[in-house]
Structures are given as structure tokens and as C-alpha cells.
Amino acid sequence: MTDLLERPAAAEHPEPAEQHGPTGLLKWLTTTDHKVIGLSYTITSVMMLVIGGALAELIRAQLTSPNNTLVSFAQYNELFTMHGSVMIYLFAGPFAFGGLANIIVPIQIGAPDMAFPRLNALSYWLYLTGSITMLLGFFTAGGAANFGWVAYAPLSNSLNTPGAGADLWIGGLLLTGFSAIFTGVNLVATIFYLRAPGMTMFRMPIFTWNLLVTAILILLAFPVLTAGLIMLYADRHFGTHIFSVAGGGVPVLWQHIFWFWGHPEVYILALPFFGMATEIFATFSKKPVFGYKGMVFATITIAALSLGVWAHHMFTTGVVLLPFFSIMSLLIAVPTGIKIFNWIGTMWRGQLWFSTAMLMAIGFLVTFLIGGLTGIYLASPPLDFFTHDTYFVVAHFHSVVMALVLAGMGGLYYWGPKVTGYMLNERIGKAQFWFLFIGTQVFTLPMYALGLDGMPRRMAVYPHDPQWKALNDVASLGALLIGLSTVLFVVNLVVSWKKYPAGDNPWDAQTLEWFTTSPPPHHNFYRLPAIRSERPTWDYNHPEHRALGHGTREESH
Amino acid sequence: MPSFGAKPGDTTSSRSVFHLWQGFSIGAVVIGALVLALLGYAVLRYRARGEAIPAQTQYHIPLELAYTIVPILIVFGLFAATLVVENREVANPPTKVTINVNAFQWGWKFSYPGSSAVVVGQTTQDPVMVMPVNTDVHINLTSTDVVHGFYVKAFNFSRYALPGVVNQFTFRALNTGTFFGQCTQLCGLYHSLMFFKVKVVTDAQYQSWLASFSGNTSAAYSSSNALSQQLSTGVATKQTLSSGAK
Amino acid sequence: MRVEAKLLLGLGLFFGLMCAVYWNWSLENAGGVMMFAAMLLGFLPGGYYYFWSRRMRARPEDDPNATAAQGAGVVGTFPGTSIWPFTLGMGAFFTVLALVFGIWLLIPGLGLVGWAAIGGVSESRRGGRV
Numbered sequence: 001m002t003d004l005l006e007r008p009a010a011a012e013h014p015e016p017a018e019q020h021g022p023t024g025l026l027k028w029l030t031t032t033d034h035k036v037i038g039l040s041y042t043i044t045s046v047m048m049l050v051i052g053g054a055l056a057e058l059i060r061a062q063l064t065s066p067n068n069t070l071v072s073f074a075q076y077n078e079l080f081t082m083h084g085s086v087m088i089y090l091f092a093g094p095f096a097f098g099g100l101a102n103i104i105v106p107i108q109i110g111a112p113d114m115a116f117p118r119l120n121a122l123s124y125w126l127y128l129t130g131s132i133t134m135l136l137g138f139f140t141a142g143g144a145a146n147f148g149w150v151a152y153a154p155l156s157n158s159l160n161t162p163g164a165g166a167d168l169w170i171g172g173l174l175l176t177g178f179s180a181i182f183t184g185v186n187l188v189a190t191i192f193y194l195r196a197p198g199m200t201m202f203r204m205p206i207f208t209w210n211l212l213v214t215a216i217l218i219l220l221a222f223p224v225l226t227a228g229l230i231m232l233y234a235d236r237h238f239g240t241h242i243f244s245v246a247g248g249g250v251p252v253l254w255q256h257i258f259w260f261w262g263h264p265e266v267y268i269l270a271l272p273f274f275g276m277a278t279e280i281f282a283t284f285s286k287k288p289v290f291g292y293k294g295m296v297f298a299t300i301t302i303a304a305l306s307l308g309v310w311a312h313h314m315f316t317t318g319v320v321l322l323p324f325f326s327i328m329s330l331l332i333a334v335p336t337g338i339k340i341f342n343w344i345g346t347m348w349r350g351q352l353w354f355s356t357a358m359l360m361a362i363g364f365l366v367t368f369l370i371g372g373l374t375g376i377y378l379a380s381p382p383l384d385f386f387t388h389d390t391y392f393v394v395a396h397f398h399s400v401v402m403a404l405v406l407a408g409m410g411g412l413y414y415w416g417p418k419v420t421g422y423m424l425n426e427r428i429g430k431a432q433f434w435f436l437f438i439g440t441q442v443f444t445l446p447m448y449a450l451g452l453d454g455m456p457r458r459m460a461v462y463p464h465d466p467q468w469k470a471l472n473d474v475a476s477l478g479a480l481l482i483g484l485s486t487v488l489f490v491v492n493l494v495v496s497w498k499k500y501p502a503g504d505n506p507w508d509a510q511t512l513e514w515f516t517t518s519p520p521p522h523h524n525f526y527r528l529p530a531i532r533s534e535r536p537t538w539d540y541n542h543p544e545h546r547a548l549g550h551g552t553r554e555e556s557h
Numbered sequence: 558m559p560s561f562g563a564k565p566g567d568t569t570s571s572r573s574v575f576h577l578w579q580g581f582s583i584g585a586v587v588i589g590a591l592v593l594a595l596l597g598y599a600v601l602r603y604r605a606r607g608e609a610i611p612a613q614t615q616y617h618i619p620l621e622l623a624y625t626i627v628p629i630l631i632v633f634g635l636f637a638a639t640l641v642v643e644n645r646e647v648a649n650p651p652t653k654v655t656i657n658v659n660a661f662q663w664g665w666k667f668s669y670p671g672s673s674a675v676v677v678g679q680t681t682q683d684p685v686m687v688m689p690v691n692t693d694v695h696i697n698l699t700s701t702d703v704v705h706g707f708y709v710k711a712f713n714f715s716r717y718a719l720p721g722v723v724n725q726f727t728f729r730a731l732n733t734g735t736f737f738g739q740c741t742q743l744c745g746l747y748h749s750l751m752f753f754k755v756k757v758v759t760d761a762q763y764q765s766w767l768a769s770f771s772g773n774t775s776a777a778y779s780s781s782n783a784l785s786q787q788l789s790t791g792v793a794t795k796q797t798l799s800s801g802a803k
Numbered sequence: 804m805r806v807e808a809k810l811l812l813g814l815g816l817f818f819g820l821m822c823a824v825y826w827n828w829s830l831e832n833a834g835g836v837m838m839f840a841a842m843l844l845g846f847l848p849g850g851y852y853y854f855w856s857r858r859m860r861a862r863p864e865d866d867p868n869a870t871a872a873q874g875a876g877v878v879g880t881f882p883g884t885s886i887w888p889f890t891l892g893m894g895a896f897f898t899v900l901a902l903v904f905g906i907w908l909l910i911p912g913l914g915l916v917g918w919a920a921i922g923g924v925s926e927s928r929r930g931g932r933v
Contacts, residue, residue, distance in 0.1 A: 022884060030884040073746050112878060118888050118923065125892025133899060148743045154720060155703040160662075160745060164903050171899040178895075192807050192852075197863030197874035201806035216814065220841050233902065245721035251704065252719060256833040285603070288615040294625075300810070304817045307841050308825065311834070316706070317717045318724035321829035322643055327636050328821075334628045337588075341624045344595050349612065351605040362600065369592055373585040380639040382574045382646050383581060386563070386713040389706050389741035452562040454710030456741040460749045464737060528871040547615040 032117035033522065037124050038103030039419065042412075044128055045095035049405075050486060051135070052086035055079050057483055060476035066466040076460035077146035078165070082137070084149030085169065088269070089176055090131045092404060096272030097183055097218070098127060100411050101211045103419055105187060107513035108208045110196025110531070112523035115189035119182050126179035134172030137165035145169035148458065150262070151232065153243030153254035158236040167236070170229050177226045180268075184218030187211055196512070198531035202296070205511040205534050206289055209296050210275030213303045217264045217271075220307060225261035228254065252319055259310035266400075267306045271299060273404040274339060276411035277361045281343050283414070283509040284358035285350030288535060288547040291342040298335035298342075305332050315384040322381045329379035336372055340365065355507070356429030360410030363437040364403045367444075371399030374448065389458075392451025395444045402440040402482075409436065409489070417502030421518045425500070428492040435485035443478025446471040510535030561586075563713070567736065567757070569729045570646045571713035577642045584631060646714075649725055652693040654763075656686060660698070660705035660718035660740065663747035674770035683752040689763035690733050698724040706741030709755055715741055730757040804865060808852035815845020885926060891919035 022030060031037060059079050062070045071079065106114055114120045137144030142163030147156045151169070154160060191204070191212045204212070232254070234240040241247020243254045282289045289295060308328040311320035343365055352358065374396040377383045387393055409432070417423045450471050455462060462468050505514040515537045516525050529540040533547060561582035565575045659666040664679020667686045678684030688694045698707050700718035708715035711734075716724050740751035758766065819842040826835035863869040894915030901908035 027884075029889050030886045032882055032885055032888070073749060077743070077746070077748075115879075118882060118885050121885065121888035122891055125889050126895055129892055129896035129899075133896065152704050152742070155743065155745060160703055167903040171902050175895060175899055192804075194878065195864035197869035197871055198867065199864050200867055201810075201865075203867075216811075220844055224837060237902075251721065253833055256831075257837075260834065260837045286605075286610055288613055290615060291617075291621050292615060294621050300814070304814055307818055307838065308821045316715055317719060317722075318726075319719070319722060319831075321825070321831065322647070323640060324825055324828060326639055326643075327632075330632045330636055330639075331629075333632055334625065337628045338621070338625055340592060342621075344592070344599055345617070345620075347596075347599040347603060349614070350599075350603050351607075351609060351611050352600065352603045353605045362596070365596060366593070369589060373589050376585065376635070377578070377581050380577065380581065380635065380643075382570075382577055382639065382642040385646070385715055386574050386578065388715050389708070449562060452564075454708075454737075456706070456708065456739060458743045458748060462749075464739075464752060530870060532867075542610060545610050545613050547613045549616055 032113070032121050034106050034114045034117065034120055035103050035419065035520065037120050038099055038101075040124050041094055041102055041127065042099035044124075044131065045091050045099050048086050048090040048131060049095070052083055052091055053483060053486055055083035055086065057479055059083060060472075060479040062460060063462075063472045064469070064476050066462050066469055068461065071460070073460050074143065074146065077148075077458070078138075078144045080458055081146050081148050081169075082135075082144050085134060085145070087401070088149060088265070089173060090127075090134065092269045092401065092408075093180060093265070094127050094176070095408055096269065096276075096404075097180070097187065097211060097214055098123065100276065100408075100415060101187065101207075101214075101272055102183070104415055104513055105208050105211050106190055106194065107418075107516060107520055107524050108205050108511050109191060109194065109199050110512055110525060110528055111190055111194035112525070113194075114186045115194055116182075116186050120186050123179045123182040123186070126175045126182070130172045130175030130177075130179060132172075133168050133175060136172075137168040140164040140168065150258055151254075152258075153232065153235070153251045154245070156232060156236075156254075157244060167233070170233050170236075173229055174226060177222050177229070180218050181222045181226075184215040184222070187215035188219070191215075196528055196531055199512070202293065203531060203534045205275075206278040206292070206295055206299075207272070207275035207511075210271040210278075210299050213299050214268050214271045217268050217303050217306065221261045221264035221268065224257055225265075228257035228261070231257070252314070252317055255314050255317065256310070259313045260307075262313065263310040264303075264306045267302055270400070270404060271302070273364070273407040273411070274299070276414070277343065277364050277407045278339075278346075279509075279511065280357050280361040280407075280410050280414050281346045282535075283507050284353045284355055284361075285347045286353075286508065287346055287350045288510070288533075288538075289342070290345030290348070291338070292534060294338055295342050298338040301335040302332060305335075309379075312379055312384070315381045316388045326379055326381055330376065333372070333376050333379075340369065340372070353507075355413070356424070356426055356433055357410040357414035357507075359430060359433040360406045360413065360436075363433060363440075364407040364410065367399055367406060367437070367440055368403035370444070371396055371401075371403055374399065387451055389456055390451035391447045391455045391457055394457045395447035395451055398447065399440075399444045402444065406433075406436060406440070409433075414507070415513075417506050418513055418518050418520070421502055422496065422498050423500040423502045423506060425492050425496045428488055428495060432485045432488040432492065435481050435488060439478050439481025439483075439485055441478070443475050443482060446474040446478075450475070505537065505541070508538075508541070510538035512536050515540065558583075564711075566713040567711045567730055567732045567734070568714070569731065570642075570727075571711070572731075573642045573645055574713045577638055580638055581635060584635065588631075647726070649695065649727055650693055652695040652727060654689060654692055655695040655697065656688065658686070658696055658698045658707060658718070660700045660707065660744075660751075662702050662745050663740070663751040665751075665753045667753075669767060669770075672767045672770060674767050678753070680747050680750040683754050685735075685754045685756050686738075687756045687758060687763060687766050688728070688730060689760045690730050690757050692729065692760065694728045694730070696726055696728065698726070703744045704742050705744050705751070707738070708741040709736055709738040711736040712755075717742060733757045733759060804852055804856035804859065804862065806865075808849050808856050811845050811849030812853060813845075813849075815842050815849055818842040818845055882926065885923070887919045887923035887926060890915055890922065894919055 062068050062076060142165050144165040147161050231242045235242050241249040243249050243251050278289055305328055309325055311325045312329045314320050413424055413429055450468055455468050502518045504518050515529055529536045533539055558579050563575055563578045565572050655670050657668045665684045667676040676684045698716055698718050700720045705718040706715050707718050734757055736755045738753045738755055818838055822838035822842055863873040894912050897908050897912030901912055
């Protein structure tokens, strides 16, 4: 059952078993090990989360009174532009598909490394330099980019937004865009070509499946963004008129291009976190993922539909085909609903262990439910005309992304022990969960009310409507609670530093990554179990408790 | 029926949007409550007791089919309701009153074809769009520079003002009064101050208001203030002056 | 290999259908072209995988009854460490900064990119370490 496997060895160039290459700084600069690169990604992206969060706190502080002068209008525009850009481009995606996926996916499928280790390292360096490039805008004379994270033409042209900040924003996105494309290539190749024997496609854990679909979406969507950015740069500096009316261009073209990337991007962000939550639910319920195949098809359906919904961001332009985008967007609710019911089905009749990771996942489910249900309204053009560009939309997508943050934190608590070999403190973790979960609701729920009362987004002041102050103050309090939860996370990292050894499988988890040591050796596995389902570790540890098919009461074989 | 946080609004289409909102909300509340109840039950009931390993159930085909098919039916129901309201809202019946709305950084110009009435204002002074009550009013919306958002809260409606595109829609206000509007799409530095007002008046008042422009009194509604470096503003002001000079 | 091929071909087919419906209905070209390209991105690799899936034996990872021993051996050559990704990344960094701060940054930018290209390729030939 546990044959010795030479598979991972780089046999042509045998390396000493223990010491691999340089140490110290040179190790981090020259590594091609997916675990080290993934860790670099994770650390960098969590730093981006902190930076983006700090910008958010400034925004919320500005909004605590109707005519606040804490920041100027110009600074406020920079703040929300960079808050959105940092969180979307530099935190959420890279954290998921660059960080955790990079570490976990190869181990989950029994691969010795990613398919293209040096390309993987290049992805990280492009991501890091892209992040630095974008943030450099704050240090230029004109300040950072200030046209919103969507950079609508013609506001983003050189007449309306001159200065280096905007160009640095474009340059940063070019770098991180290529980084994402390379990671996508790498993930697809790894999953298609480096699976362990017996690890058929329909035995891959849901997290890996979601990352495969994410990677395909990256390959479909990111080149479009890169092309759009080059057009934008050409409009700004080479005198083309692709997006300007004056030269015969079409400003709405930018919105088409941007959202053709932008809506798949929403699922590029979300699917990895759905995968994390799925794994956590299964592990801490001591049950297999309920409706595994339905889950896979739901993920693929979401990806397929996501290419046909981009213009629901553009309903109010008046120049898009409303019924088509409306029904496609509404239909996405179906596979998403399947996922939600499957998660509950996974917990049903389980033995739930409320670890920090599980609490985070449940918090994710509740928050995502709110964000998902309010998203259905926005798929209906008349309701979108009503709520577009108000705080209702802001609240909707903050419910969604805060749900992702909850799932991501759950992922860190869940897989952290596998990556580092040490557990995090559960008591502080649970405190962090409650701050984060309650903070999220206190932060988002008032914004729904503000949006319905007509408060538009991206307003530095609201002089005509001082009655909005009360709800804004509540939302700012929520943002403060979320900030405190991040502080608790950092405290937990310091307190738990190399304190609680984890062992190979602290959670009695099911998938292949828990079969190897914590942290895994250089090429991940000393030995592999027989892979006969999507949870080989569980089958190995509990051979008498295999998953049951529909209608089966006993062991299936 | 509860309002679920929205308001019926003051136009015919805002009323139908409001009812659509109520319909969606009932669905959302029912589904949300169902999911939360199931989740709450699972969390309370299945807390781990001891080390026992539960039955490893993985599939229940009829159940899975049920929660695939039922949502599809719900979705098509929502879509049908959406289509009804949407078709009413995007229909452009012929109207007697037309207003051309021109958005610019950072203000609005309202002009009335067939009349010399023009209203311009920006940031420091909110321009007022005057329109008659209980009459279909056709709006031609465009922008001279960047993308702006034409949003009137009381009408439950917003639409982008796009450069190079004329967006057309119709309002039929049900009540007289003054309503706040503002730009909702980020348009640069003074986006936060790009307000306007919609003043719905009786037909008689509307006619006399229009008539007041044939004289020399447009100054009351137009303003030429310090922030008029923009080309668009220059054009708008020039037109205002010429209409005043007639 | 067959599942991989079907996944990509299926996505391509769906995008193709969606493209046909959308383009004919909306007559809007940008989205139509992008959806058409998405369809190709499904069909090209999907067709490749399908072609090969018909011509090769099932790999151990496609065999539900494979044992770990069947997959043992050399999977590929993995360079243990390499400085060239970092060099290339810095080259790309300076190249992008040249878009903003001036054309002179192309000298270090493209220089590093070229150096990394040569270094990376020769490293692959040599096979391995820094």
C-alpha cells in the first residue's frame, strides 16, 4: 500500500538529501521550490492586505462626518483607488492562486513541485515588483493613481489624469498581470501532468479542482486586461485615440475590455477561497465533501457562465444587451446555490469540530450568503439602475470579499501547520474570528442601508445628507473591528512562533497533503499511499470508513 | 408588503422598480432564512461528541437534483419579472416634453429644445432641472468629457452620461416637489460636489417657467463661477449667454 | 488525458455557443471578438489534448487502479535553485519603469532581461544549479 517512490528525485543531478542549495537571503532569491515561493507570495500578499486595510481605515475615518477635512478630495480619490487596486490586484488573487495554491496544490495531487519551477519563481518576482511599482505612485509628485480601480476611460487619459501615478498603476498591473498568467500556465500544467499515480481528475480534492478552473479563467481573462492596459498606455502617451471620442474612439470599449477581464476576475478571486472552505468543512465535519461531483460541475459552470456576464457592470451605460447579461448573471446563482447546499450537506450529520479554521469557514458561509443574495438583485437591470454606484453595491461586494478574507484566514489556520510545522494559538484565533466576523457585519450591513438611501460611492463628503453620518459611523466602527482582528492575527503569529509543533496530520484531515510530513520535504513526499478516492489520507487512516455512494449503507466494496 | 429598505419613489417607473425590489427581497429573505436555519441546526445539533466517526455519506442524488432544479425555476421567475419591469423602463414613448442633459466636469447643463431655456450650474451652485408633473418627459443624456452618472434618488434610477453617446429615457413624475440628484460615477476631483436638483412643478408653472426664458431673466438659473476652465463649461456658458441675449 | 481534453473542449463549445447567441443578438463587436477568442482558447489546447489522448496509453495518473510504484522514477529535471528568475524579474521591473520614468531605464531593463535569457537557457543546457 505504501510503496517507496523515487518519483520526486531530480535523478540526473542528485542533490544531498538534507541541504538544498544556499541558505539565508540567497535562498529566498534563488529558490525554485514551490513551497518557499508560495510562502513568499503569502507573506507579501498579507502585507498587501495590511496596506490595503490601512487605506480602508483612512477612508472610513474620512467618512465619519459629512464635511470631514481629514483628507483632501484628491487624496481621497487616491485612497479608494489604491485601496481597491491593492486589495483586488495585489492581495486577494495572489494570496489565493500565488500563495496557498502554490504551496498546497502540488502536494494535494502528489507532485514533486510545480511543472515549471523557474517560471513559478519569475511569477513571484513579477508580482513583487508589480506591487512595488503600483505603490511607488504614492511617492511621486502627483500622487498615486486616482481614477478608481476600474480606470474608466476617458477619465484615465493623459488629459484628465496626467502624472506618473497613473502610469505606475498601469505598469504595476502589466507586471502582476503577467505574473498571474504565468501562475495560471503553471497550475494547469502541474494539474494536467504531475498528478500522482491513481490521482485521476475526479479524485482531485475540490481545492485543486477550483484552482484548475481558476487557472483556466486566468488564461482566458488576464490577457484581455493586459491588452487593454497597453491600449490605455498608448492612448496616454503615443497619441492613439482608442478610447477617446475626439479621435473617433469609443470610451465604452474600455469598459467592455476591463469587465471582460473584471468579472471572471471576481471568480478568479472567489473560487480558490470556495475551495479552501470546502476542504475545511469536510475535515472538521469528519465527512467527505457532500456532492463532490456536483461541486466540480458547479465550479465549471460558474467559470463557463462568468465569461458571459461582464456587462452587468455596465447596465447603466445604456449601450449593452440587457436581457442576455441579466439571465446569464442570474443563472450563476444556481451553481453558487449548489455549492452552499453542498457545504451544509457536508456538515449535516457530521461531527463538527469548531476549530478556528472551521469558525472562519462558517463565518465565510454566512457572509457569503449575504453577499450572494444581494448580488442577485444586481443581475436585474431595473434594480441595478436603482442601486448602481451606490453604497448598496459597495456593501454587496464587501460582503463577498470579506467572506473571502474569512475563508482565507481559515485557510491559513488550516494549512499553516502543514506549511510551517507549527500550529497557531487557537484561543487568539477564535478571538480573531469573532472580531473579524462581527466587524464584517457591522461594517457591511449599514452600507446596504446607506446605498438604499441613495449614498453614492467614492464620495469624499456628503454635505447635503448629514443624516448619513450615523450609519457611516457604525460602518467605520466595523472597519475598526476588522482592523483589530488583523492586529490579533499578527499577535498570534508572534505568540505562537515555533511554539506548538503540529505533527503530520493535526486535524485528522483527508486529502493527500496531510500524508506527508509537516513541513513537507524538498520534493514533498518520501512515500505515497494508494490513491483510490479524493481523500487518500483518510482512506489510509480509516480504511473501514470509506465514502458511501448514494443509497449505500455499508462499505461500497 | 414590507419595503425592505427601498422607497416607492416619485415616478411611475420607480414604483415598478420598487415592486420588483419587494419581489426579489421576498425571495432573498426566504432563501436566506432557509439556509441560515439549516446551517444553524447543523451547527447546534452536530457539534462533535466524542471521537465517533459519522456515516461517510457523500451523495444523495434526488436531493442534489432538487436544489439544482428549484433554483433554476426561481431564476427564471426572477428573470420574467425583471423583463416586465425592464421593458417598461427602457421603452421610450413619444413625449411632448424633452430635456437635453449634458454632464461635464463638474456640473450639469439642462436645455429645453424648442425653447430658449438653459440651466447651467456646477459644484458651488446646484443647477435645477425643472419638469412638469404627470407628463412623460424624455431625457437625452450625454457628457462632454468623462463618464458621469445621472442619478435621482427619488426616481430609483441612474444612467451613465457617456461622451459620444446620447442615452434616452423617460420619466413620468407623480408628485410635485424638489428632489436631489447627483453624479454617481467617479469623474475626477470634484465628483463629490456634482449635485443637481429636479424640481417637479405643475404644467402651468412649467409653462410660465419656460416663458420666463424668452425675456432676459436666465441669469437666475445659470451661474458662471470660478471653475470654468473646462472647454465644456465655456460652451455651456456661451449658450446660456446667447439665450439670455435674445 | 481524456477528462482534461473534454473539460477544455466543453468550455470551448460553451463559449462558442454563447458567442454565437451574443454576437447575433447584440451586434456588439468587442464582446463578440473576445468570446470568440475565449472559444479558441478552449479548442486549441483541448484539441491538442484530445489528439494525444487517442494516441497514447493511459498514464498512471489516469488509471484508477495505479499503484504508487507505477509512477516512480524521474518525472523531469527540476533545477534546485536558480538566480535567473530573479534577474529576469528585475529586468522586467526596470523595463516597466522605463514606461514611466524615461527611456534610459531600458538599458538596465533590457540588459538584465537579455542576460537572464542567456543565463537561463544555458543553465537548462548545463542542467541545474546556480
